[in-house]
Amino acid sequence: MGSSRARGRLTGPVRRASAVLLAAAIGVLAPGVTPIPAMAQDDAADEGGFYAEPPPLPPGTQQPSDGGGTPQETFALDTECVTRDLEEDFELPDKPWGQQYLRIEQAQALARSSTGSAGKFRDGRRVKVAVIDTGVTPHPFLQDRLEGVGDYVKEVTPGPGLEDCDGHGTEVAGIIAANPADPDIGFMGVAPEAEILSIRQSSQNYKKDTEQQNQPPPAGDGGEEGQPEGGESSELPAGGQTNGLRGSTGPAQEGPTRQLNDSETAGNVDTLAQAVVLAANSNVDVMNVSINNCREATGQISQPERRLQAAVRYAVDVKDVVVVTAAGNTGEKCKQNDQLAPNKPRSVVTPPWFAEDVLSVAAVDESGNAAPFSVHGPWVSVAAPGTKIISLDPVKNSSKLANQMVEGGGDPMPIQGTSFAAPYVAGLAALVRTVHPDLTARQVMRRIVSTAQHPAAPGGRDNFIGHGIIDPMAALTSMVPEEEGVPPAQAKQLPSDMPPPNVRDPLPVIVAFAGAGGAVVALLIALFVVHTVRRNRRTP
Template identity: 55%
Template sequence: MAAARKSRGTRVRHLGLAGRTGTVLLAAGIGVLSPASVALPAWAQQSSVAPDAGGYYATPPLVDPTKKPNDEGKPDKTYEQKTLCVQRSKLGGDQVDIKSRPWGQEYLQIQKVHELMTGATGSIGGGVKVAVIDTGVTAHPYFKNPVESGGDYVATPNGGKAPGLEDCDGHGTEVAGIIAANPPDKSIGFRGVAPDATIMSIRQSSQNYEEAEKKPEPPPPPPSNSAPPGSSNNPPGSQLPPSSQGNGAVGGAADGTGPVQDKGGRQQEQGKTAGTLKTLAQAVVRAVDRGAQVINMSVDNCRRADGKITLGEQQLQAAVNYAVNQNVVVVAAAGNVGDNCPQNDQPDPRAPRMIVTPPWFADDVLSVAAIDDTGGVAEFSVNGPWVSVAAPGTKIISLDPAEGSSSLANLTIEGGKDPGPIQGTSFAAPYVAGLAALVRAKFPGLQAREVMNRIKATAQHPAAPGGRDNFVGFGVVDPIAALTAIVPSEADKAKAVPLPSNLPPSNDRDSAPMIVALAGTGGGLVALLVTLFVVHSVRRNRPTTAPGRKTP
């Protein structure tokens, strides 16, 4: 936490004094008197934020609208559950409630953001619907608004639940929690970015469900001396293989759960698990047609950049283009490094060796990289010319996704291994999706592309040409700036709103450098005025003729 604050606190802009002292003093004075209306630097005032990075595979081909799939609203294959769903698992000893506030919330000043939104609009993202296309979302009691059923492309939910409201993997519930969780206990530090927003859940993928195998022909009847029925080694009524294991995590009042997080993140079309680019595209279309204003996709597909665009990629490209043109903001995880997705660390950054979709379609998608608690890029975050912005993606605290749980989780257990932290670009994306919901609530006149541009233009830009790089894109998002800054390209639509009188200071930085700069500027101005006065006096009193000569 201290490291993260220090990293942000040392970003001090230095004022030049030579040649423009009066102008600088006036500008600085305006900035001090009206902090909510400080104009952005020139590099952040671009209406279109970056030229094409170049490289044959860095830029996808043009969108083919005819590839937009028809929404069939059902799985494309028959999938069966092969692994136990997330379970509340006792790890030994009594667990305690997770009261601490996640470092990511502190880094992004989420508490101040909530105070700002409450003062300016009376709610924190109220009236905005965010579609979470993921592994489903459990109806956790910490959601202020009921989770809406959006659809299911995996299987018919167990227990008579509505489509999309079963989360066997646990991943989607944690993603949704970062967007809109609102624990009623004020002593709990964790909060969603937009706790008054409504979540619509569409289950599109699962690593616990796999494509059903064709049933073999029934065996011939057993001989008369065979063992009697019921003597199998498998327990009666068992539905899953004996080797199947549940997953759990530390957290919650007494125990907790965690999501399945295989190395590499939530990959599409990997083996026989549920989730294809075709159904992902259909889910995007479905979310748009059902009234979503923001879409979060913490799922992706990673492949080598050694072939033409595939049909599934074309369908997804057409779907996200349809979404943006229908005024829906699309947010996607940038992807995690894994066995099937090595890092893009090739010599030419403009020609990546791996392509990640949907981030590849950067014209229509906000793709989100992950940073760690030092403020640096997380080692697992995939680099690429399509990265838009970055957000916290490590040491995550979110909702416990186990059925019937009313607590939080901060660690995950997989395959009987030791507990490990919840992390990934999957959990950086919902920070940005939540911010997009807040921008939509505060500036309802902005279109989807303008919301995306505002989030990029107000990010903490890296020291790179054009204010972006392949690691964090246009930088770590800055929610306070995104909700208050003046962006010239939309000045007629997003008027600056004065901050409430009870709002804490906008940051915790030391004011000494600014005081020194202003003092120096004032001193320089005084010295300049004195010099001009002396020079003017000398010139006025200088004799106009030489001594002893008469004027003609």
């Protein structure tokens, strides 16, 4: 009997363990059943690597050289610069929806009421914003507030950085600082009194001139071993036109974000690092980088990426520059980060990956949701409008606006991309520096993040729009606790409104039941006695 009971005691736990294992197996194999939690998947893939964050910059790492702000290789024009063939002269009078959504004009009015301008410091000096891009074409809406300071593509007239064959950097600059003289034109830049410093860092219209190469590629070029590749590329036929489509430009606006992806075209991660250092050394207050490199998340960092990381850190910590960058767009070689484990992305985008030192900007559409092309990731800081963009026409000698672009030599399409969300944030940073000139670059970045319209997510942040869509009015007026020396708010366990539990004494209940039972017994006895007496009386 004893051994039988012992066996009985052992079979219970065994049966329960078997049931748990069976349920787990069913959860994995059965369709429609909840899968294994994401945190339990692909653990081996993270061994010895990193995904969500880059490795820390080694102490003492020096920033790279600025390369003299000149081309490192010889490039020749391969695809004609953007053109505009209009059948009639006209302007785009409408205000972009993003400008209205962000209440840009109210923010400008508030800045002017505080400082007298929307892009100047109180001493009259203009806020300087570097645009590291495909160059900026001089445009009447930028007046005399445009200066070219560097060109890593080709030395051209009228000056370094003042040719935009791709038609990208001019549109970015317009969102930051355009100021139309005609009051009937609705479009206006965010900081219309700021100064633009243009650095042409890349161009997909220029390719290596193999017949005139006078020096080998610098270390860290796109062909270097270990250099990640990313982004989508395509070659466009020279001489394409737009067939007179209104507000359009063409040819050669390949993709809504300029990717450092083609070893044959002008621009790579090394020249981007050099351009960041050049902008920082030009004493700018803000820099906008709508150029990036997207590649597969391999758990490694290349030497060019390391140099770019050092350049960004130098700009922020040494030169006190607010660095704003586009979060990146999806493409053939830049897969969306929609995997189950959000902190183990499929694609990594630089410089947004260096989230500790930059404001990485996602794009939202008119619904306020993340645009489908905007790359998700744990590095996304904030979001801004990135669809149906209106900005400066990048065609040389044009005084018009544009609202369409030609992508990949195909049909005209609305201007869109995280490239054009980033300059909204760069323009806001210029306004913040105007109203709050004593703040450091990191404090300006923190203010923009703190005052954004936080999503309904844990910690007020998600991987789609970061800390939320920027709020210019709040960024200019809110009290940020850390600026006042107030410690950040901490989660606190609040007392419940429910009354304390009532632990009852069982004795009164026992007494009540005993009394009731006694009364019932007494009643039964009384009934029995009465019944007996009556029966005896009837007996003769």
